[in-house]
Amino acid sequence: QVQLVESGGGVVQPGRSLRLSCVASGFTFSSCAMLWVRQAPGKGLEWLSFIWWDGTHDDYAESVKGRFTISRDNSKNTLYLQMNSLRVEDTGLYYCAKERNIGSHSFDHWGQGTLVTVSS
């Protein structure tokens, strides 16, 4: 069965960095585009970053552009989110998700999330 397991969250001071990982199993990871989404406490879902199946193209929300970098290692079935210059408003639960099929921009499997808290 498809599984996505995020890790790497924690408590970090403003201005510091953190790298999240999402380990995939149960499907051909190298054939699927992937997405990072976050949810601030008590708030809605926020689209963050998207990467093509082969890692050759990525996109970012304005709120994280220039600070966050999405990447993937298809040999390790792992998706990453490098988060630099973290701000208090980056606090939230970070989910990775798998695109259902190329071009649909719909996501049929999600991890359970990893919590990031940015606080001094």
Add this chain to the structure above:
Amino acid sequence: QSVLTQPPSVSAAPGQKVTISCSGSSSNVGNNYVSWYQQLPGTAPKLLIYDNNKRPAGIPDRFSGSKSGTSATLGITGLQTGDEADYYCVTWDNSLSAGVFGGGTKLTVL
């Protein structure tokens, strides 16, 4: 303020029908597929509808999706207390070159 506008809340009685709208523009809803997600309290989102109106395997036909112009709609019939959740629409925005979520709608089954 989200690019996609959803009503903050909707409510209906068990067994009734409810619709949730997702209003956008020609740069997003009007020219891209819309998908819908259900998020039960304390859980990850779950795909309900993709490509505007298709249901993944295992999603009951009580859930339906439609799109007209720059608005999409999620319909839920035969409401159950277990349908109480937050519902989100999402699509690609050609102007932003990024995806966008609606602000979410909290469904209460009275």
